[in-house]
Amino acid sequence: MERLKTDLLVIGAGSGGLSVAAGAVQMGARVVLLEGGRMGGDCLNYGCVPSKALLAAAHAAHAHTHAARFGLTATAPKVDFAAVKDHVAGVVAQIAPHDSEERFAGLGVRVIREYGRFVSNTEVEAGQYRITARRIVIATGSSPLIPPIPGLDTVPFLTNETLFDLRERPEHLLIIGGGPIGIEMAQAHRRLGCRVTVIEGARALGQDDPEMAAVVLKRLRNEGVEIVEEAPAAQVSGTPGAIKIDTKDGRSFAGTHLLVAVGRRANTDKLNLDAAEIETTKTGIRVDAGMRTTNRRVYAIGDVAGGAQFTHLAGYQAGVILRPMLFGLPAKTSGDHIPRVTYTDPELAQVGLTEQQARARYGDRLEVVRVDLSAIDRAVATHETDGFIKVMVVRGRPVGASIVGAGAGEQIALWALAIAAGLKMRHVAGMVAPYPTVGEIGKRAAGAYFSPRLFDNPRVRKIVGLVQRWLP
The missing domain is CATH 3.50.50.60 (FAD/NAD(P)-binding domain)
Structure with missing residues (x-):
């Protein structure tokens, strides 16, 4: 068995593992990456990418049947299902080189196409290799949960x-x-x-x-x-x-x-975690706020860590753990600013607290502002007025935003930024959104928050009246 020593061992070449490996090697660390399945993990091969490619084909088919509202002749689409799947496979193939073994080897990562198995606190076996690492990252993702339904x-x-x-x-x-x-x-x-x-x-x-x-x-x-x-x-x-x-x-x-x-279950079966004194929970590997496991040398990120299962969350966690692993600096993760999107038509997006969660936490201090898409000119022009935005605000600061409608997944980014940066509604109100765009709804929501304070406020009216008397 060949022995290897490295600064960082990454187990799993999905979104989180690849982000860690790429960041670490480009900042000078020696990195070994293990992957026994497909490079790119679930998101590229079975999840985010193929599902959105399929949804895009479905959206194009649906457009045929709803053309009459634009003055065009509606027709039933002729769906070649096999050709649709070729489109899906083509999208995956186009993105795959970014996650490929060749690209990461070119960056300087030692890529080993084997599953990893702990044999001690600091050692992992993978095929013919026994690898010793100063720090280890488990990023093995998750698999479909098969429920115990009889039959x-x-x-x-x-x-x-x-x-x-x-x-x-x-x-x-x-x-x-x-x-x-x-x-x-x-x-x-x-x-x-x-x-x-x-x-x-x-x-x-x-x-x-x-x-x-x-x-x-x-x-x-x-x-x-x-x-x-x-x-x-x-x-x-x-x-x-x-x-x-x-x-x-x-x-x-x-x-x-x-x-x-x-649902999904964390991929821990092949890891032999007991050998490394790594504890698990019902949902995955036990980690602290810094994504460290019960073995201080080992981190776990992404789906296998048992939290929310989003590719962008795994990427965020990867960036956080690079600080302590490479520089010895403290770092903690937070989930408050992590958005999620359901990519239906209309889309459904959320960041921070929902209205129900915010009311439970803040009670009477909570204000909820709402704007319907029917008030947005671009949505009217495209016949996509089904939906609205709700922003949960406490003392001028957004603590959550919910959006349903066309492009909700794109629009939620503004509120993810606002919550992550601790911005207030006045900052969003000060933004100039291009007209006409659906993105105007964010600024409209901020305006809806300030409108009663400005336009229905007797004190403001009195001040304006006094100023007008004295202006030359």
Whole structure:
């Protein structure tokens, strides 16, 4: 067995691991990177990239059927499902070189295409190598959670890791799980010509503001997606092409294909964490605010750390842990400014506290400002007025923002910046937004916060009256 010594060992070449490896090696550290699966991890190969490529194809198909509102002839799109999947694969292939073994080797990273397994507090075995490192980063990500539904192991089903390989269009796609993945894929497949039924054990999009979620769910239902809520799956049965789901309330739903999208589990099975005295929780590896595990030499970031599962969160955590690992400086992570987006049409975006969370924390000190997209001229021009923004404000400072509507994922960046930088509503009000853009809604929200203070304030009126008397 060949022995290697390095400054930093990174286990996992997904978003977080690649960010750590690239940053560390370019600042002079010796870096070894382990990856037994595909470079780029879940996001590139099975998650963010292929799903958004599929949604883009679905959006283009949907545009055909809604052209009449622009004075054009509406037509039913002819969907070549295999060609759509070629488009998805092409997008992944175009981005893949950025995450490739060749690129990272060119940066100076020693890339070993093997899974890593701890054999001591400071040593990891990977294939024929035993690696000793001063610091180790676990960035092994997560995998689809397969729920213990009776009969599920007897029928063929899809997860996000197999869905994008499907070349023939499902006639009727059943989806267990009404979270962001399930709802995104429901709309995409419906727009590409499939019948779709979503079965959710609680409330669909249950982690989001209910008022916001209702806008998205209404759109999907209007497009023909059947969404069944408060209906836990009790039994799955059938054969390829004929699958049935029985729910606990006694109903049955039949379809040709089944997608399981009920959540994800941390990838820790191959790591032999006990050998390194690394503790886990129900959701992943136990870490402190600085992303350190119970082994002080080892950090864990991204999905495997058991928190929110976003690519951009893993990238943020990667930047934070570089400070103590490379420079010995203290650093802590924060989740308050981390946005999330559901990429349906309309999109649903959130950063900071929802209205419900903010009311529970701040009570009467909370002010909520709201602006409808129907008040935004660009949204009127593009017939995309379904949606609105809500900003939660405490003493002039935003503590959360919720947006549902066209481009919500782009618009939430402003509020992520405001919360991260500790800006106040006056700073957003002072911004000049180009006209006409949907992004004007952020400035409008700030204006809505100040309007009653300026225009409905007797004191302001009195001061203006006095000044006007004395002005020459």
